Amino acid sequence: MVSYKSILIDQITACYNDKSWFLPLKEILAELTAEQAAAENECKQSIWKIVNHLHFWNEKWLKRFKLERIEIVNLDNEETFYLNPHGINEYEWGETLIKLEAVYESWIKVLQDCEDSKLITTIPTYFNAPWWGVVSNLCTHNAYHIGQIMLLKKQMLDK
Template sequence: MTYKTILIDQLTACYNDKSWFIPLAEMLADLTVKEATTENESKQTIGAILNHLLYWNETWLERFKAGEIVLNHDIDNDETFSLRSDQSDELGWKETLSRLENVFGNWKTVLEESDEAKLTQQLPEYFNAPWWGVVSNLIIHNAYHIGQVMLLKKQIRKGL
């Protein structure tokens, strides 16, 4: 096994390969926009969690493709959990689902096309971590929030 095959396997398990848990694509397949925008007692919504996942996956994908890291220290991580008003309708929900499919698909493609040398490259601007470590942590981050989405979906379906 290589870093590449492990990362692709982990990424696929998060998005569309049912293994230890229900993958995100399957979890969202029957979710309505109303459910995605329903707040729990902590004011969390599935849509906001998905926006957070989109922000970090799209950001790190662009960094990976560019081959360099430009950190934005001005970003407030809480802001990545925002839900835009245009995401509260069917068109906005479909756009969110499409963006998720695209970013996970693009990650898979980029990883498939990468060589091991890139994955072992150290990133001095990011704690000197290797790319494989950064991508692996991003995937763990995805799995964590996918678990939150699953719990929130169950709460919503039970009437909170």
């Protein structure tokens, strides 16, 4: 029987490391240098900035899922795309990739370990949305930005 849990695990896995409908993020980011990841297009977007944004929101929602509460974030979403211009080097890029992988692995583990009933629980402080819907939307958010990253990489490599 298919469950919310199995669907969500499948979605997160597809986003990060399972080649299915689109290339997974781990494969897209493989072999990119720090310089390539930090390169900005004419709109000032970079792969690294988007990776930082994805890490921020995946980690934020993971903490919320574990703690079962939603805290208010007083943050301009643009701040989540921040990249320290003085930290652009291979070591920092490697650390960014390690943190990114860890948050996806943590999502898989927490979903595998959670009770099915948790996923149908609604969040009163977040539009009464059920957890399965929030996590599913997080996966959609990931897929959207993975598409951006893929396009940025393609544009960079085609130059």
